[in-house]
Amino acid sequence: MRIVVLLKYVPDISSDRRFAEGRIVRDPAEGSLNELDENAVEAALRLVEAAPDAETSHVVAVTVAPETADIVLRKAFQMGVHRGIRVSDDALAGSDYFGTTAALAAAVRRLGEEEPVDLVVTGMAALDGLGSVVPALLADELGWPQLTLATSVALDGSTLTITRESDDVVETLSAPLPAVLSVSDAANSPRYPNFKLIMAARTKPVETWDAADLELDPADVGAAGARTATVEAAARPPRPETELVVDKGEGGTALADFLIRNDLV
Amino acid sequence: MTRPTVLVLLDSPESAVTEVRSPVLELLTIARSLGRVDVVTLGAPSVEVLATLGAYGAQAVHQATLPTTLPPQAHHVTAVLASVLVAAVRRTDADVLLVPSSFAGKEAAAVAAARLGAGFVADASGVAWSEEGAPLRVAKRVFAGTWDTVSTVATDPAVVSVRANSVAATPADAPTHPEVEALPVIVAAPAVTVVTREVKQRTAGRPPLEEAAVVVAGGRGTGGDFGPVEDLADALGAAVGATRDAAFEGWFDSYIGQTGVTVAPRVYIGAGVSGAPHHRGGMQASQVVVAVNNDPEAPIFEISDFAVVGDLAHVLPQAAAAIRAHKAQA
Numbered sequence: 102m103r104i105v106v107l108l109k110y111v112p113d114i115s116s117d118r119r120f121a122e123g124r125i126v127r128d129p130a131e132g133s134l135n136e137l138d139e140n141a142v143e144a145a146l147r148l149v150e151a152a153p154d155a156e157t158s159h160v161v162a163v164t165v166a167p168e169t170a171d172i173v174l175r176k177a178f179q180m181g182v183h184r185g186i187r188v189s190d191d192a193l194a195g196s197d198y199f200g201t202t203a204a205l206a207a208a209v210r211r212l213g214e215e216e217p218v219d220l221v222v223t224g225m226a227a228l229d230g231l232g233s234v235v236p237a238l239l240a241d242e243l244g245w246p247q248l249t250l251a252t253s254v255a256l257d258g259s260t261l262t263i264t265r266e267s268d269d270v271v272e273t274l275s276a277p278l279p280a281v282l283s284v285s286d287a288a289n290s291p292r293y294p295n296f297k298l299i300m301a302a303r304t305k306p307v308e309t310w311d312a313a314d315l316e317l318d319p320a321d322v323g324a325a326g327a328r329t330a331t332v333e334a335a336a337r338p339p340r341p342e343t344e345l346v347v348d349k350g351e352g353g354t355a356l357a358d359f360l361i362r363n364d365l366v
Numbered sequence: 367m368t369r370p371t372v373l374v375l376l377d378s379p380e381s382a383v384t385e386v387r388s389p390v391l392e393l394l395t396i397a398r399s400l401g402r403v404d405v406v407t408l409g410a411p412s413v414e415v416l417a418t419l420g421a422y423g424a425q426a427v428h429q430a431t432l433p434t435t436l437p438p439q440a441h442h443v444t445a446v447l448a449s450v451l452v453a454a455v456r457r458t459d460a461d462v463l464l465v466p467s468s469f470a471g472k473e474a475a476a477v478a479a480a481r482l483g484a485g486f487v488a489d490a491s492g493v494a495w496s497e498e499g500a501p502l503r504v505a506k507r508v509f510a511g512t513w514d515t516v517s518t519v520a521t522d523p524a525v526v527s528v529r530a531n532s533v534a535a536t537p538a539d540a541p542t543h544p545e546v547e548a549l550p551v552i553v554a555a556p557a558v559t560v561v562t563r564e565v566k567q568r569t570a571g572r573p574p575l576e577e578a579a580v581v582v583a584g585g586r587g588t589g590g591d592f593g594p595v596e597d598l599a600d601a602l603g604a605a606v607g608a609t610r611d612a613a614f615e616g617w618f619d620s621y622i623g624q625t626g627v628t629v630a631p632r633v634y635i636g637a638g639v640s641g642a643p644h645h646r647g648g649m650q651a652s653q654v655v656v657a658v659n660n661d662p663e664a665p666i667f668e669i670s671d672f673a674v675v676g677d678l679a680h681v682l683p684q685a686a687a688a689i690r691a692h693k694a695q696a
Contacts, residue, residue, distance in 0.1 A: 237476055
């Protein structure tokens with residue numbers, strides 16, 4: 102069994118994020134592995150560990166990001182991922198959902214040419230943009246079934262079954278491999294890195310691919326291929342100072358008064 | 367451009383469409399400001415639904431006709447819904463496709479956009495034409511509600527998912543009388559099998575969390591007792607939500623946060639909520655934030671307009687009683 106897990110490098114949620122010239126400015130030192138991708142790594146590792154051919158099974162982590170993002174691959178190595186690939190190219194900067202999907206699909210295809218890929222696993226959302234649509238786009242691009250937003254995952258032979266709860270519906274879905282799976286934070290609890298893997302992760306090589314390695318058309322990716330453009334960006338004005346009441350018996354009445362006097366009831 | 371056509375997805379978890387939810391009414395309101403309004407739906411709309419669509423100015427309703435070999439519960443699979451959206455855009459020659467920003471809506475809209483070669487913006491808070499006509503300008507609140515952006519979509523059609531509570535839903539000046547037209551959709555059997563599918567019951571008398579104008583959320587500080595949270599919500603006609611921690615404890619079923627429901631109501635009231643990043647990411651775009659917590663250091667106070675340091679078991683029932691008394695006077 103061979104699983105590809107996709108990782109995203111995201112700015113720290115509490116860091117100061119801003120826009121300049123239509124692009125998000127990220128201080129590389131502030132970024133980290135998208136928290137939900139730890140659930141994706143965990144799901145991938147559990148599936149290969151339980152595979153009948155566990156000895157030869159492995160997990161390959163792929164991230165599309167600049168060099169500073171190698172910390173996300175190191176984190177994946179610490180958890181037990183076997184191989185890490187970073188796709189880096191200036192031509193990919195400014196990619197929208199479709200450009201990102203094209204790059205990820207090309208990386209999965211290239212890996213598949215080396216040796217078949219049984220499954221692609223992602224987190225259900227990146228906690229920066231929260232778009233949550235790349236897993237579905239990737240499945241459509243690869244022509245594979247999609248099992249997204251999973252809260253539990255079970256593999257029986259080559260049939261993957263998930264449960265999920267989204268919007269108004271609770272569902273059980275299944276599909277044959279190869280497939281694209283996205284997991285929520287309810288799917289599992291990510292393991293803590295063990296000492297041996299932490300030591301090994303320091304020196305484990307990160308492979309790098311560029312747009313040419315993936316035979317990507319520069320017109321399809323990056324800012325050149327983007328079908329949308331951010332043309333304005335402004336920080337919202339800070340909230341006025343908090344009106345703070347310490348409850349001495351009338352806190353509830355004060356709360357009601359606040360809502361009533363602001364015409365919010 | 368001649369008068370643009372805007373296609374709106376009327377979604378429903380059931381196979382028959384018996385209500386038009388407020389996010390769709392908001393989409394119809396936005397669509398009317400952009401051009402001619404057409405509606406696409408999977409299920410048969412009821413007479414009441416057609417009347418509501420007419421009141422909001424819809425010109426035609428395109429009801430998908432899917433192959434009879436496809437089991438009804440497979441109609442909602444992303445690949446199938448995307449095929450319906452693509453067929454409807456082509457049939458109506460729509461310039462804009464608007465869908466509600468649910469997970470299901472976003473996935474299907476994105477896949478439809480990919481197949482149409484269209485640009486896609488997720489989670490918009492507003493949509494308008496540029497002063498000179500095209501391109502479409504899409505407003506969006508990002509970084510947990512701390513920044514406002516505007517993106518332009520360079521393609522025709524443009525595909526946009528819009529968050530609930532983005533505009534006030536208002537009926538058209540003159541009602542229309544939309545007819546239902548069959549929309550044949552050719553779709554291969556999806557590779558995904560729907561083993562079970564259960565539509566959740568909505569709590570009677572309370573608005574759904576993702577649509578509510580007022581939300582009361584309970585966190586760890588409730589200690590598992592959501593009674594005071596539900597009491598205040600009932601007094602306000604509000605929806606109830608939890609933090610992820612409280613939901614994972616099994617205290618309440620739906621939670622607000624980055625991996626749960628994203629809310630942006632007029633009023634958000636957090637009770638016993640500390641304000642962890644996960645939760646903040648799901649509620650920080652709320653217009654007015656109120657917090658009740660006995661910990662004066664709770665981070666949620668930093669983003670609150672009004673806050674009470676105190677015991678929620680005492681503060682919430684007192685607030686509920688005062689609000690009920692106020693409503694009785696009005």
